[in-house]
Amino acid sequence: xxxPVPVRAVFGLELRxxxxxxxxxxxxxxxxxxxxxxxLLAGNWVEDRRADRExxxxxxxxxxxxDSAFAASLIExxxxxxxxxxxxxxxxxxxxxxxxxxxxxxxxxxxEALSWMEWRALVAEGEVTRRDRAGPEFDGAxxxxxxxxxxxxxxxxxxxxxxxxxxxxxxxxxxxxxSEAGFPVPMEQVxxxxxxxxxxQEQIQGARLGRFLTLVLLGLMILGGSAISIDTLAGEKxxxxxxxLLTSAASRTEIVTGKLLAIMAVALAIALVQILNLWxxxxxxxxxPMAGFAVSISPGLAAGLFVLYLPAVALTAGVLxxxxxxxxxxxxxxFYLTPVLALLLVPAxxxxxxxxxxxxxxxxxxxxxLSVGAxxxxxxxxxxxxxxxxxxxxxxxxxxxxxxxIHALHDEGLITGDTSRAEFFGGPELFQKRVLRWFAxxxxxxxxxxxxxxxxxxxxxVLVNVGLVFLVxxxxxxxxxxxxxxxxxxxxVPRPGVWLGVLIGAPAGLVTANTIFRLMDFVVxxxxxxxxxxxxxxxxxxxPMWQLVILLSVVPGITxxxxxxxxxxxxxxxxFRPVALALVVGLIFGFFHFQIFRIPQSAAIGVxxxxxxxxxxxxxxxxxxxxxxxxxxxxxxxxGMESVLESWWWSAGAVLALVLAFRIIWVFRTPYPDVGLxxxxxxxxxxxxxxxxxxxxxx
Amino acid sequence: xxxxPVRTEGLSKVFYDASRGEVNAVDAVDLDCSRGEILGLxxxxxxxxxxxxxxxxxILRPTSGHAWLMGHEVRAQPERVRAELGxxxxxxxxxxxxTPRETLRFFAQVNGYPPKSVEARVEELIDRxxxxxxxxxxxxxxxxxxxxxxxxxxxxxxxxxxLIFDEPTVALDVLNAxxxxxIISDLRSDGKAILFSxxxxxxxxxxxxxxxxxxxxRILAVETLDGLREATGLHYLEDIFVHYAGVKDADAAAEANxxxxxxxxxxxxxxxxxxxxxxxxxxx
Numbered sequence: 008x009x010x011p012v013p014v015r016a017v018f019g020l021e022l023r024x025x026x027x028x029x030x031x032x033x034x035x036x037x038x039x040x041x042x043x044x045x046x047l048l049a050g051n052w053v054e055d056r057r058a059d060r061e062x063x064x065x066x067x068x069x070x071x072x073x074d075s076a077f078a079a080s081l082i083e084x085x086x087x088x089x090x091x092x093x094x095x096x097x098x099x100x101x102x103x104x105x106x107x108x109x110x111x112x113x114x115x116x117x118x119e120a121l122s123w124m125e126w127r128a129l130v131a132e133g134e135v136t137r138r139d140r141a142g143p144e145f146d147g148a149x150x151x152x153x154x155x156x157x158x159x160x161x162x163x164x165x166x167x168x169x170x171x172x173x174x175x176x177x178x179x180x181x182x183x184x185x186s187e188a189g190f191p192v193p194m195e196q197v198x199x200x201x202x203x204x205x206x207x208q209e210q211i212q213g214a215r216l217g218r219f220l221t222l223v224l225l226g227l228m229i230l231g232g233s234a235i236s237i238d239t240l241a242g243e244k245x246x247x248x249x250x251x252l253l254t255s256a257a258s259r260t261e262i263v264t265g266k267l268l269a270i271m272a273v274a275l276a277i278a279l280v281q282i283l284n285l286w287x288x289x290x291x292x293x294x295x296p297m298a299g300f301a302v303s304i305s306p307g308l309a310a311g312l313f314v315l316y317l318p319a320v321a322l323t324a325g326v327l328x329x330x331x332x333x334x335x336x337x338x339x340x341x342f343y344l345t346p347v348l349a350l351l352l353v354p355a356x357x358x359x360x361x362x363x364x365x366x367x368x369x370x371x372x373x374x375x376x377l378s379v380g381a382x383x384x385x386x387x388x389x390x391x392x393x394x395x396x397x398x399x400x401x402x403x404x405x406x407x408x409x410x411x412x413i414h415a416l417h418d419e420g421l422i423t424g425d426t427s428r429a430e431f432f433g434g435p436e437l438f439q440k441r442v443l444r445w446f447a448x449x450x451x452x453x454x455x456x457x458x459x460x461x462x463x464x465x466x467x468x469v470l471v472n473v474g475l476v477f478l479v480x481x482x483x484x485x486x487x488x489x490x491x492x493x494x495x496x497x498x499x500v501p502r503p504g505v506w507l508g509v510l511i512g513a514p515a516g517l518v519t520a521n522t523i524f525r526l527m528d529f530v531v532x533x534x535x536x537x538x539x540x541x542x543x544x545x546x547x548x549x550x551p552m553w554q555l556v557i558l559l560s561v562v563p564g565i566t567x568x569x570x571x572x573x574x575x576x577x578x579x580x581x582x583f584r585p586v587a588l589a590l591v592v593g594l595i596f597g598f599f600h601f602q603i604f605r606i607p608q609s610a611a612i613g614v615x616x617x618x619x620x621x622x623x624x625x626x627x628x629x630x631x632x633x634x635x636x637x638x639x640x641x642x643x644x645x646x647g648m649e650s651v652l653e654s655w656w657w658s659a660g661a662v663l664a665l666v667l668a669f670r671i672i673w674v675f676r677t678p679y680p681d682v683g684l685x686x687x688x689x690x691x692x693x694x695x696x697x698x699x700x701x702x703x704x705x706x
Numbered sequence: 707x708x709x710x711p712v713r714t715e716g717l718s719k720v721f722y723d724a725s726r727g728e729v730n731a732v733d734a735v736d737l738d739c740s741r742g743e744i745l746g747l748x749x750x751x752x753x754x755x756x757x758x759x760x761x762x763x764x765i766l767r768p769t770s771g772h773a774w775l776m777g778h779e780v781r782a783q784p785e786r787v788r789a790e791l792g793x794x795x796x797x798x799x800x801x802x803x804x805t806p807r808e809t810l811r812f813f814a815q816v817n818g819y820p821p822k823s824v825e826a827r828v829e830e831l832i833d834r835x836x837x838x839x840x841x842x843x844x845x846x847x848x849x850x851x852x853x854x855x856x857x858x859x860x861x862x863x864x865x866x867x868x869l870i871f872d873e874p875t876v877a878l879d880v881l882n883a884x885x886x887x888x889i890i891s892d893l894r895s896d897g898k899a900i901l902f903s904x905x906x907x908x909x910x911x912x913x914x915x916x917x918x919x920x921x922x923x924r925i926l927a928v929e930t931l932d933g934l935r936e937a938t939g940l941h942y943l944e945d946i947f948v949h950y951a952g953v954k955d956a957d958a959a960a961e962a963n964x965x966x967x968x969x970x971x972x973x974x975x976x977x978x979x980x981x982x983x984x985x986x987x988x989x990x
Contacts (some may be wrong), residue, residue: 016815024803027844121864247799254763254798256864257816419766 012266013257017265018272021239025273031234035273039230039281053379062333066115066165067100069108077149078120085172097169109156115165119152128149210386217382221355224278224316228323229351231277231368232270236327239266240412241340244421252640259416263328267409295365303537311384315394318401319377323351325408332415358382365393373404441557442578446595448482457601466550469558477566481574496573497679501625504675509619509628512668513635518661520611524655527607552645559641564634571613572620572629580682588682589617612636618669621684624677711741711790711868711899712739712762716771719923726855731757733923734771741867744890745928746914747903748947754923755903756795759872762901763793775868789818792861795872802846806837806856809845810863817864827863835859835889851882858889869893871902873911887913907943917943919950926950 010018022693025031036171070079076360083100100114108114111203115632151173182194204211243249252262304312354375363369363379370376376397383389415421438445453476462468485495492498550558576592583591596617616629623629678684711785716838719732732754747755760766762773764784772779778786800809811827819827832841835855840848845856861869871890875883890913894900908933910917911931927934927950934946 012818012821013816016812020801020804020808020812023808027803061825138930246802247797248801250765251793251798251800251813253765254788254791254793255813255816256785258785261816391845626753637989 008220010268011261013255013261014268017088017252017257018269021235021269022272024238025235025269028238031238034235035231035277036280039227039277040284043281043285047285047288061164064096064161064164066097066161066169067113068116068118068165068169069100069102069105069114070098070120071105072118072120072187073122073125074120074149078118078151080150081151081173081176082118084176097165105154109154109159109162111155112159112161115155115159115162117154119154120154121150123148123150163453171309187238187621207387213385213387214382217385218358220312221316221358221378221381221386222352224282225319225323225351225355225374227278227281228274228320229327229348231281232274232324232327235270235273236270237332237334237337237340237344238329239270240331240415241334241337242331244334245336247373253416259413263409263413263416267321267324267328267412270327271320275320275322281316302515309385312381315377315380315384315398318398319374321405322373322408325412326351327403329408329412329415332412333421335421350433354378360660365390365643366398370396371400371403377401412648417563435488435490438484438490438578439581441488445484445578446575449597453599454601463577466554466558470562474562474566477563481569484574490574490577494680495577496569497577497620497624497626499625499677501623501628502675502677503627505619505628505672506631508668508670508672508675509632509635511664511671512615512619513632514639515661515664515668516612516615517630517636517639518657519665520608520615522606522658522661523611524604525658527604531604555641555645556638560637562635563637564630566597567599568616568626568633569598572616572626576617576620580679585621585682586683589614589621615665619672621682622669622672622676623677624679628672710738710740711776712737712745712774712901714738714758714771714773716760717758717761717773718770719754719761719766730923732768733763735920735923735925737918737928738926739868742894742897743915744894744900744902744913746910746916746917747901747920748905748907748910748917748943749903749920750905750951753905753920755905755920756872757923758920759795759870759901759903762787763791763870764788776828789864790866790868792864792866792869793827793872794857794861794870794874796874796876796878798857800845800853800856800860803844805842805844806848806852806859807832807841809856809860813860813863815960817866819864827865828879831859831863844852849883850878851915853884854878854886858886862893868899869898869900871900873903873905875904875906907947911943919947921951 034611068082070082072078079099082097085097102108102114105114105117109117153166153170155162157163185194208216208277238441243252253259267524330343331340334343351374354372355367355378357363357372357375358381359368365376365379365383370393376393380389380397384394455473456476457472460468460471462471481496484490485492571592575595576588578590579588582588593610593612593614593616596613597606597692599609600606600609612633616633619632620626620629675685676684678686712733714737717732717737718730719737721729721731722829735754735758737745747758749755757766758817761768761780762775764780764787767781770909772781774780775787776790778790778847782788793828801812804812810831811824814824814827815821822832832838832849834863835858837859840852846854848856869890872932874890887909890900890902902914909949914931916930917934919926919934927937934943935941938946938949940946940949
């Protein structure tokens with residue numbers, strides 16, 4: 008098959024540009040050539056050093072306690088055992104304060120020889136980690152308690168060895184006692200157990216290799232392909248060569264094909280070079296292979312693996328190209344690399360799933376199916392129809408991803424480097440484009456603050472985490488995007504009838520949200536301890552009721568509304584239709600409540616508050632509703648009356664009341680501007696026009 | 707007229723803006739350009755010059771209307787259109803890692819120049835644009851004047867009948883700008899149909915056979931310089947331009963007043979449509 012001239016030209020250009028960039032070649036090819044063997048070498052060296060040190064180690068043991076003479080004789084039994092090497096490893100030392108010596112590493116193990124009575128006392132106090140189960144009481148058994156310090160290597164390793172030796176000694180003494188008492192057969196002949204592995208050596212090694220081969224290969228390919236893929240489209244945009252290329256007669260398909268082939272070639276070449284390099288290092292004996300990974304693959308198997316992996320190479324290259332096509336700059340493309348890495352490497356881990364075979368749903372997952380297929384091929388259990396389907400599924404995935412790249416080259420916003428229509432106009436419009444990004448960043452900051460602020464006092468913590476943070480954020484947004492505060496925060500006067508709806512709606516909403524929470528409990532049961540913790544979080548003790556109401560109701564009622572029903576709703580108002588808008592705003596509000604079990608409940612309240620704001624065109628009803636909701640929850644919590652919320656009759660009534668409340672608010676509506684809610688007959692009243700200035704003049 | 711290498715009919719581009727709704731970046735533009743003619747698009751920044759030329763070069767899709775290059779419609783046959791076209795703008799760059807010779811070969815190839823004749827064509831271009839001295843040095847090592855010559859050579863690498871120069875002199879020093887204008891003038895002698903956009907009056911005066919005055923996305927006049935002088939009674943192009951642009955603004959104001967009762971009226975104090983920035987090139 009001969010490729011069209013433009014495809015070959017693009018392919019050649021990409022390879023030439025890559026090879027002439029010394030930094031890329033150095034980082035993608037030369038450095039890994041040394042780095043990977045070096046890592047292996049260093050790993051082996053560290054392992055050897057550790058083993059050496061362990062061998063040379065002498066553990067210092069101190070013996071104390073009522074029965075220390077007997078204990079010492081036991082230790083002597085270990086130390087003076089038949090094994091000459093062991094004899095050297097433990098040395099009895101005298102110390103004044105064994106506890107202190109353990110702490111200061113002057114001692115490795117402290118053996119306490121306890122009397123039976125002392126031991127019983129410790130058991131009774133629960134001071135014992137290994138409880139010996141009840142049996143006929145045998146007064147007078149010697150007890151050895153080994154104290155060690157797990158942070159000190161010598162102490163940790165030494166206690167393992169000593170404990171093992173002591174148990175062996177115990178076994179041999181027991182055997183001797185039994186023999187003396189006339190036990191009829193030698194101990195080791197009581198039962199004989201033998202295990203034999205029927206898997207061939209190839210299968211064992213193949214299984215080991217197969218689990219990680221795809222992962223390693225993909226890793227190497229991404230390492231090799233990322234530099235060229237970032238350069239190829241994102242780099243062209245940044246350099247200004249993309250317009251030149253796109254005004255040439257080459258079709259988008261030809262351009263993308265040429266670039267895709269170049270990425271594939273480079274990724275494959277670099278992966279092969281690294282494997283060859285590793286093989287060379289191993290073959291020359293410069294580096295020891297990790298245990299169990301000495302595998303010989305026949306040329307036939309290697310060829311089979313190569314064919315099997317081709318769609319994986321194409322898909323990897325395609326995903327890399329697509330991420331580059333969607334980036335406006337080099338930097339943005341680099342930013343995409345981490346998610347791309349996760350996206351590609353996670354399916355490659357499929358062979359680690361226990362009992363996985365190609366005759367399962369995994370067959371439909373591109374990459375994962377090939378990864379499992381390679382594992383089966385290596386263990387000699389290939390299932391040919393499965394392999395063929397896996398190959399085709401991944402190939403279709405690669406084709407689809409490539410098609411998305413071709414589409415991206417038709418996207419005017421992407422190819423002309425114009426990040427958005429909004430940037431074209433700047434200011435308030437830009438906020439509509441950026442609002443989700445800002446909230447994502449805000450969420451991250453919020454979660455950091457919530458869990459890291461060194462504030463012990465509950466009151467201060469609430470004031471900072473709820474009061475200050477949610478007050479500062481809308482303020483920063485309004486300043487940054489030069490928004491009109493009246494518009495952005497919906498500071499308009501609602502019609503009086505709305506308040507009736509709010510009075511009915513707030514309690515009904517609380518009960519309804521709680522019902523949702525209980526319904527969720529059927530799906531995902533919430534642990535009871537968690538519920539108790541939650542209860543404490545809502546009503547911290549020792550704070551007067553009026554303060555609680557202000558802290559947990561009024562403050563969040565105002566500040567959270569300014570953030571969510573204020574700037575968030577304002578920013579998203581043109582992006583979604585009203586129903587979706589209420590759901591999205593509610594859900595985002597839910598996600599800002601970090602206890603995961605509270606999210607559905609909070610989101611439900613959030614949706615209600617959004618609907619109120621959309622209907623009334625004003626933030627004030629939402630503020631009052633939110634405050635009432637929280638105050639009620641706090642009150643019920645402090646009076647221990649949550650059980651009120653647990654009757655299904657209450658739930659049903661609440662839902663009806665909620666519907667009624669929304670109905671009332673709808674009748675007295677002054678719809679939020681720009682979302683496309685029908686204005687209703689009452690809108691013609693002149694008082695409404697003054698309450699809600701048209702968006703144009705407000706700017 | 708229908709056999710003109712370049713022809714547009716009601717060519718329009720609407721950008722959507724969230725708060726102001728639709729913005730007509732290019733509004734029903736009718737143009738044509740003959741062989742051996744330089745048609746100048748004269749307008750302020752943001753008048754719609756670049757958008758028009760990008761639609762002709764198939765980078766942007768027209769919202770409505772048509773444009774034909776050598777009889778091929780831009781939406782129906784974009785690849786055929788691009789094969790007949792050389793596109794040059796101040797923001798289009800060269801590949802830094804390859805040489806001028808490789809650059810010319812690459813663009814001849816991707817533009818479908820007959821494979822057997824590519825090498826001969828490359829030599830011819832190196833000769834004609836006198837880039838032989840540095841034809842095998844990497845582009846990243848060249849001076850801006852050298853790069854400019856290579857850029858023009860790659861624009862005509864496949865010998866296209868239509869050439870588009872979008873504000874080509876905007877980032878050039880005086881000498882390079884003079885050289886470029888001379889080259890463009892030579893290309894006219896070769897019989898190319900050339901579209902040339904600029905906001906520099908003197909450049910339009912010197913170079914263009916006909917001048918299209920474009921303002922707020924609309925063509926206000928297309929005439930030879932003499933024709934424009936006759937029509938307005940003014941001598942200097944600058945005065946002529948202000949004359950047309952001013953008239954247009956008055957019209958627009960009148961229209962706005964008439965329609966301000968409608969829902970889509972511009973609010974008082976809002977910036978006029980033309981104040982927005984033109985979409986900038988991808989070089990940033």
